[in-house]
Amino acid sequence: xxxxxxxxxxxxxxxxxxxxxxxxxxxxxxxxxxxxxxxxxxxxxxxxxxxxxxxxxxxxxxxxxxxxxxxxxxxxxxxxxxxxxxxxxxxxxxxxxxxxxxxxxxxxxxxxxxxxxxxxxxxxxxxxxxxxxxxxxxxxxxxxxxxxxxxxxxxxxxxxxxxxxxxxxxxxxxxxxxxxxxxxxxxxxxxxxxxxxxxxxxxxxxxxxxxxxxxxxxxxxxxxxxxxxxxxxxxxxxxxxxxxxxxxxxxxxxxxxxxxxxxxxxxxxxxxxxxxxxxxxxxxxxxxxxxxxxxxxxxxxxxxxxxxxxxxxxxxxxxxxxxxxxxxxxxxxxxxxxxxxxxxxxxxxxxxxxxxxxxxxxxxxxxxxxxxxxxxxxxxxxxxxxxxxxxxxxxxxxxxxxxxxxxxxxxxxxxxxxxxxxxxxxxxxxxxxxxxxxxxxxxxxxxxxxxxxxxxxxxxxxxxxxxxxxxxxxxxxxxxxxxxxxxxxxxxxxxxxxxxxx
RNA sequence: CGGGGCGUAGCGCAGCCCGGUUAGCGCGCCUGCUUUGGGAGCAGGAGGUCCCCGGUUCGAAUCCGGGCGCCCCGACCA
Numbered sequence: 001x002x003x004x005x006x007x008x009x010x011x012x013x014x015x016x017x018x019x020x021x022x023x024x025x026x027x028x029x030x031x032x033x034x035x036x037x038x039x040x041x042x043x044x045x046x047x048x049x050x051x052x053x054x055x056x057x058x059x060x061x062x063x064x065x066x067x068x069x070x071x072x073x074x075x076x077x078x079x080x081x082x083x084x085x086x087x088x089x090x091x092x093x094x095x096x097x098x099x100x101x102x103x104x105x106x107x108x109x110x111x112x113x114x115x116x117x118x119x120x121x122x123x124x125x126x127x128x129x130x131x132x133x134x135x136x137x138x139x140x141x142x143x144x145x146x147x148x149x150x151x152x153x154x155x156x157x158x159x160x161x162x163x164x165x166x167x168x169x170x171x172x173x174x175x176x177x178x179x180x181x182x183x184x185x186x187x188x189x190x191x192x193x194x195x196x197x198x199x200x201x202x203x204x205x206x207x208x209x210x211x212x213x214x215x216x217x218x219x220x221x222x223x224x225x226x227x228x229x230x231x232x233x234x235x236x237x238x239x240x241x242x243x244x245x246x247x248x249x250x251x252x253x254x255x256x257x258x259x260x261x262x263x264x265x266x267x268x269x270x271x272x273x274x275x276x277x278x279x280x281x282x283x284x285x286x287x288x289x290x291x292x293x294x295x296x297x298x299x300x301x302x303x304x305x306x307x308x309x310x311x312x313x314x315x316x317x318x319x320x321x322x323x324x325x326x327x328x329x330x331x332x333x334x335x336x337x338x339x340x341x342x343x344x345x346x347x348x349x350x351x352x353x354x355x356x357x358x359x360x361x362x363x364x365x366x367x368x369x370x371x372x373x374x375x376x377x378x379x380x381x382x383x384x385x386x387x388x389x390x391x392x393x394x395x396x397x398x399x400x401x402x403x404x405x406x407x408x409x410x411x412x413x414x415x416x417x418x419x420x421x422x423x424x425x426x427x428x429x430x431x432x433x434x435x436x437x438x439x440x441x442x443x444x445x446x447x448x449x450x451x452x453x454x455x456x457x458x459x460x461x462x463x464x465x466x467x468x469x470x471x472x473x474x475x476x477x478x479x480x481x482x483x484x485x486x487x488x489x490x491x492x493x494x495x496x497x498x499x500x501x502x
Numbered sequence: 503c504g505g506g507g508c509g510u511a512g513c514g515c516a517g518c519c520c521g522g523u524u525a526g527c528g529c530g531c532c533u534g535c536u537u538u539g540g541g542a543g544c545a546g547g548a549g550g551u552c553c554c555c556g557g558u559u560c561g562a563a564u565c566c567g568g569g570c571g572c573c574c575c576g577a578c579c580a
Contacts, residue, residue, distance in 0.1 A: 022574095033572080033573095037572080092578075093578085093579075127580095158580080161503070161577085161578065161579085162574095162576090162578085168579070168580075240580095241580065242580085276580075278580055279580095280580050311538065311539055312538070313537075314538095318538090344538090346538090346541085347537085347538050347540085347542055348538060348539060349539085349541050350541045350542085351541090352539095352541080353541055354541085369539075377539075
């Protein structure tokens with residue numbers, strides 16, 4: 001019995017992925033557009049998602065010895081200009097504070113008071129390397145003060161031309177880790193360690209598989225020696241840079257006189273790293289798992305893991321059903337995030353659609369018939385097999401098994417995402433730029449090829465195919481028999497991954 | 503910053519080309535009754551600076567000029 005939907009249906013992913021994404025973010029109440037162009041309001045449901053990500057990442061940062069701190073939003077303009085590449089990277093998208101007062105205009109409006117003009121403009125941080133290393137230089141004297149392992153949760157502003165909710169907004173929330181070390185080897189180890197933290201978080205919590213490895217010279221962070229990335233593949237077969245970890249070398253310590261006296265007594269520049277993930281991860285989560293019904297959330301990050309929908313014709317029935325639900329949920333471990341949808345102005349069907357759209361992993365229906373039989377109806381957001389969509393289960397057993405079920409769902413989502421990525425990955429036999437272009441155009445996904453290592457070659461491929469060099473994959477991701485030739489015909493130096501990217 | 507599209511009720515839209523009563527529809531919202539295992543039904547009701555400013559006209563959502571905003575597609579970026 002196909003029911004005509006009164007709600008406008010979601011645009012399907014196949015019809016227009018971009019429209020699908022925008023609609024789902026708004027309709028699932030993750031975020032909304034702000035009055036200021038390019039900025040977003042993160043709504044409670046979306047913010048809870050971010051908080052759950054944040055809490056787990058924060059736990060992992062502490063576990064690896066890092067401490068949280070907070071550095072100011074405003075940065076002296078002169079700081080940014082100290083590191084040449086760094087300024088080049090951020091100058092084009094800066095928000096600048098020039099005045100400290102407003103005054104009334106004749107026509108009843110407001111304008112910056114010229115008398116309050118700052119001698120030196122302040123930049124709203126696009127990232128905090130400069131202030132942080134300035135401060136580190138005050139705090140560090142000897143090798144005994146190292147390493148410094150610090151992190152901050154903050155907002156940053158980058159005045160983007162073109163924005164999209166979560167994926168690229170003018171202001172976003174993130175974490176930026178900043179460390180200082182006595183040796184290059186230690187800094188490199190730290191850079192790698194945090195890349196690993198990101199990777200395992202993304203896989204274990206977001207159920208989002210990633211390919212890790214260094215970026216090419218042209219794609220690295222401005223001011224870094226080396227940038228490592230975690231690259232994920234979205235359901236529209238475009239790549240998303242989900243997190244980055246940078247070995248900054250001594251670039252910043254030289255500019256900010258971040259020096260220390262070594263064990264041997266010599267004065268040395270410290271070695272720095274920085275690493276970050278942002279609210280962009282929420283966008284990545286949406287585009288990794290979402291389908292034409294809406295969001296699909298992995299249980300570990302779902303604000304609501306299990307939603308109960310009571311069903312009853314009469315007030316009396318509803319009371320009894322709700323009573324039963326209370327009995328059952330009292331017995332649940334406090335670790336499970338549940339919600340009982342007892343609204344009486346919606347039919348059960350309407351609730352089903354709503355919670356599916358919001359990506360809740362498990363729905364449990366209980367009605368009068370179930371009370372008699374001691375059973376309940378359980379539906380997973382993404383069932384293992386379509387055939388068993390509605391499961392009729394013993395109440396006690398179902399409740400007792402919820403925790404395990406959520407873990408199984410978590411694992412399955414990662415597995416499914418992995419399968420999708422592999423199906424969208426092309427390895428071997430891509431021998432020309434034209435062929436790469438064709439694959440990227442027609443099929444999308446990750447394309448592995450050989451690379452001679454030259455910037456010019458990379459730029460040419462980018463120009464001709466619209467694909468970018470996403471990552472020089474770490475060994476475990478490389479092909480069994482790596483290509484021996486670059487697309488240009490020269491000998492391949494390393495295997496690389498190309499894709500159209502967000 | 504270039505190209506395209508759109509601004510009318512909370513949301514989605516019609517009306518505009520061809521100016522003419524109190525500006526309309528669906529969803530949502532409020533009240534009541536009946537309902538509830540896949541988007542409930544009926545009845546009643548609330549809700550609008552038609553993006554802004556100016557012009558043309560007896561009369562502007564509609565025509566003209568200027569502005570603003572948003573979305574999409576490109577160049578740059580987490």
